[in-house]
Amino acid sequence: MVENDTHGVVQPQDIQITDRRRRLTVGLPTCNTSRERRFPLTPEGAALLVDSGFSVRIEEGAAATIHYSDTQYISAGAEVTSRDSALACDIVLHLSPIATADSRRLKRGALLLTLLNDTCQDSEAVKELLRRHVTTIALDRITDKNGNTPFADILAEIDGRAAMALCSSLLARPDHGKGILLGGVAGIIPCEVTIIGSGIAACAAALSATGLGAMVRMLDNDIYRLREARHATGPGVVTSAIHPHVLENALRSADVVLATEVSPRYTIGAELVDIMKKGVIIMDLNYDSAPMFPSLEIVDISGAAHKSQRSRVCYTGIGNAVPRTAAMALSNTLMPLMRRIADCESATDTVRLIPEVRNAVVTFMGKAVNRRIAKLAGLRHMDINLLLNCC
Secondary structure, three states: OEEEOOOOOEEEOOOOOOOOOOOOEEEEOOOOOOOOOOOOOOHHHHHHHHHOOOEEEEEOOOOHHHOOOHHHHHHOOOEEEOHHHHHOOOEEEOOOOOOHHHHOOOOOOOEEEEOOOHHHOOHHHHHHHHHOOOEEEEHHHOOOOOOOOHHHHHHHHHHHHHHHHHHHHHHHOOOOOOOOOOOOOOOOOOOEEEEEOOOHHHHHHHHHHHHOOOEEEEEOOOHHHHHHHHHHHOOOEEEEOOOHHHHHHHHHHOOEEEEOOOOOOOOOOHHHHOOOOOOOEEEEOOOOOOOOOOOOEEEEOOOOOOOOOOOOEEEEOHHHHOHHHHHHHHHHHHHHHHHHHHOOOOHHHHHHHOHHHHHHEEEEOOEEOOHHHHHHOOOOEOOHHHHHHHO
16 A cells, blocks of 8 residues: 655555464364374474464373373474363364264364274264264375375375284294294294285285295285285285185184285184184284174284283284374375365365365265265265255
């Protein structure tokens, strides 16, 4: 703007430009469950969000499971606050299914970023999210422009890598395994690893196992995916369809059995479990969605004492054993998404303007738009495209 001075000369005046976009708050509450030790954001990630214009609020002690202190988040520009304050933000990051009590503390119209994990969802919590018109997005179902699922894929890779590191450690323990090395040494036959499935987690596990010197078999009924897995892992991994005799022989001689995602769902009954070696290490990376060993006792590897070699158990929760790695990976994957969310004026706009999140939406505009969650809560499923046409 300009104005005249007392002598009639036009003088330039400073123009103050104000960013009218509301500063969005991001809440990081503690995941109050023993089943989820991972955390979505590191202090470095929090600093990047603050630099991007977000206001980050973290519950006191929320990042203790990944060994980051509140002071480190404060140094990154975040505010350490109460649980109520963290849950009352515009955007809430909470990896495990939210409890009913916490869902009542969410801000009306808030955006909740979580993992789907539909078998652990509380139906009352889902109904409360609908009443509060919370837009819930399952991070593990978000796709990129090529149809990949970046959040699910990075967590699957971590699970596969961690599984082999943990198996190697357990086998070497004389109180659990046999006090043996996974890869053996000169003159000693290495351990045998049987991996069921051939996706990202399976390939990551196979690469780790062969790197340690183990003999690896990979079984799947998807021949095209097996071919891709063979290219990814090299000729050191033996691949096969899940033929009954092949599976039986592989399980009989295996020192490690790793169950990963298989489509259609595959189940291994008690009769096949009984032929396995004593001291065999069994892990299931997809127990929450499709348990492969229903006859076995389930043990969360990060929160329970390991069983003796006389007991066959199925270890789950593998990613929880390396929660800091998961936090760093999730932080890296979150940044591009959060910057795009910042350009949207509301949760509704986030779904409307970012097509990659559309298939990941669980609740939207007071309706259940995910079929599995709607069925779990005893609600009618609504097509999200119909809702988007109305807004």
